[in-house]
Amino acid sequence: MPNTPRKPGVVVPFDPPAGATDRGVGGAAVGSFPLAAGVLFGLGLGGFFDGIVLHQILQWHHMLTSAGYPADSVVNLRINTLFDGIFHASTYVFVAAGLVVLWRAAHRRHAWWSTRLLVGTMLIGFGAFNVVEGIVDHHLLGLHHVNETVARDQWLYWDLGFLAWGVLMLLGGWALVRSGRARSGRVADAEAESAARRAAWPRR
Secondary structure (H helix, E strand, O other), rough: OOOOOOOOOOOOOOOOOEEEOOOOEEOOOOOOOOHHHHHHHHHHHHHHHHHHHHHHHOOOOOOOOOOOOOOOHHHHHHHHHHHHHHHHHHHHHHHHHHHHHHHHHHHOOOOOOOHHHHHHHHHHHHHHHHHHHHHHHHHHHHOOOOOOOOHHHHHHHOOOOOOOOHHHHHHHHHHHHHHHHHHHHHHHHHHHHHHHHHHHHOOO
16 A cells, blocks of 8 residues: 655655564564574584594594494594484484575564573484484493493493483573563564654654
8 A cells, every 4th residue: 555645744654565564574483582593503513513522532432332343443533434424414404494594584674682592492403413312322222321431330320310411401491482582572563663762763
């Protein structure tokens, strides 16, 4: 619908773009953060931490060291290196997908996002990785354990600590997301109110 012609001294109501609402264009909340992007980043970073720190730097385990391929020969080490690489490639895909989601959301609109949303969703992804990888690889399949350099009867404690760490990150991330959503909503409401006041101001 075209804007109403202005007459001198007459306040003209603001005509929003087609499909816009008081919460944004197309009914979407102003400043809506793409939560999936943060979760994907967290999944990827969790995998990178596991692969780089635990597999390579500390060398506590490799992908198949408890699945019949202990790192006690060149052949077994080559097999583990291959599967470590496949594991790293999958975590790289998570990070790349998160970047695509974030870019698509940011490219469509200019929005203010609370930092807590990014940090919180990354913690959720990181924690989810720890919980899933810990349950599946450490406990169900027994492919490897968190720290295989300690006595075997201590492996379970390290595995359980890894799971507890993941759960704590999930809880902390969820709390940050809730806080960040509320904060972003307050900023969006303030910006909408400011825009409405500017639109209603008499134009000269």
